[in-house]
Amino acid sequence: MSTTETDLQIQLHQPNKRAGAFSTVVRxxxxxxxxxxxxxxxxxxxxxxxxxxxxxxxxxxxxxxxGESQISTWLYRIATNETLTFLANxxxxxxxxxxxxxxxxxxNLKADTYFNGDEIQLKLQQAILTLPEKQRLVFNMKYFDxxxxxxxxxxxxxxxxxxxxxxxxxxxxxxxxxxxNE
Amino acid sequence: xxxNKNISLDxxxxxxxxxxxxxxxxxxxxxxxxQIGYTPTVKHEIFRPWMYMVAAVFVGVMVVTPVFYTDSNQxxxxxxxxxxxxxxxxxxxxxxxxxxYVNDEATK
Numbered sequence: 001m002s003t004t005e006t007d008l009q010i011q012l013h014q015p016n017k018r019a020g021a022f023s024t025v026v027r028x029x030x031x032x033x034x035x036x037x038x039x040x041x042x043x044x045x046x047x048x049x050x051x052x053x054x055x056x057x058x059x060x061x062x063x064x065x066x067g068e069s070q071i072s073t074w075l076y077r078i079a080t081n082e083t084l085t086f087l088a089n090x091x092x093x094x095x096x097x098x099x100x101x102x103x104x105x106x107x108n109l110k111a112d113t114y115f116n117g118d119e120i121q122l123k124l125q126q127a128i129l130t131l132p133e134k135q136r137l138v139f140n141m142k143y144f145d146x147x148x149x150x151x152x153x154x155x156x157x158x159x160x161x162x163x164x165x166x167x168x169x170x171x172x173x174x175x176x177x178x179x180x181n182e
Numbered sequence: 183x184x185x186n187k188n189i190s191l192d193x194x195x196x197x198x199x200x201x202x203x204x205x206x207x208x209x210x211x212x213x214x215x216x217q218i219g220y221t222p223t224v225k226h227e228i229f230r231p232w233m234y235m236v237a238a239v240f241v242g243v244m245v246v247t248p249v250f251y252t253d254s255n256q257x258x259x260x261x262x263x264x265x266x267x268x269x270x271x272x273x274x275x276x277x278x279x280x281x282x283y284v285n286d287e288a289t290k
Contacts, residue, residue: 019215019218019219019220020220020222022218022220023211023214023215023218023220023222026210026211026214026215027211030207030210030211030214031207034202034207034210035198035200038198038200039198042200044200044202044203048206048210051210052210052213052214052217055214056217059217059218114200114201114202114203115199115200115201116199116200116201117199117200118199120193120194121194121197121199122199124191124194125199143191143196144196144198171191174191175190175191178190
């Protein structure tokens, strides 16, 4: 554990230094967490909302964080839970809609000002949306961020073996999607 | 007609096709500071590093100048007193000079 990480963890539990340390935590991890969330919810506005919820949950739950894991792992866990909760709520809200959540996410993505991909990149996002949520998480974390399986195990609570199998299946499904949708 | 060429993941690359509004992360961090009631201590950097350097050079010049000034002044004074003495001696007649020394000896 680096000195900065240790210092931050200590300061996060000192009442007079807590807010300053948390501000540093936000500045250090906001981008990584934002992209982690954005890849799942796709639209910028939704990612912004989930990121805010993530940090507020972390701030309110500081007393429960006793340094059993690294700050980044702890934050990734909260961000993942918040993202899955957001998607579940969206699914509930849109349960009467003819389109399923994945279709709505894709439509939102196409309309999003902050999506600047070409046709192939849009197709990849479409392919990723065909995966079950947990598999989508695993694929995004491995493919785009190259997070190690061990780190993913700490964040998602799934064994390394299961994560490897999940990623392998995800890649196969995406390639199949491409071959069927040319 | 369908082509047989399949798109592979390698061809697409790993670059994310998303962007964020300008200064988004800066603004997000400030917004979070407000939400947790944190006021960052802003360092008012009125003086930039180059200003300190200019000030140091200025002080250096102020300190060193009088030393040179005094030194050269002293040299000038010495030179001018030497010149004055030679000038006076050149203007004085030898007999007058003798009288001066004799009278001076006599008064002692």
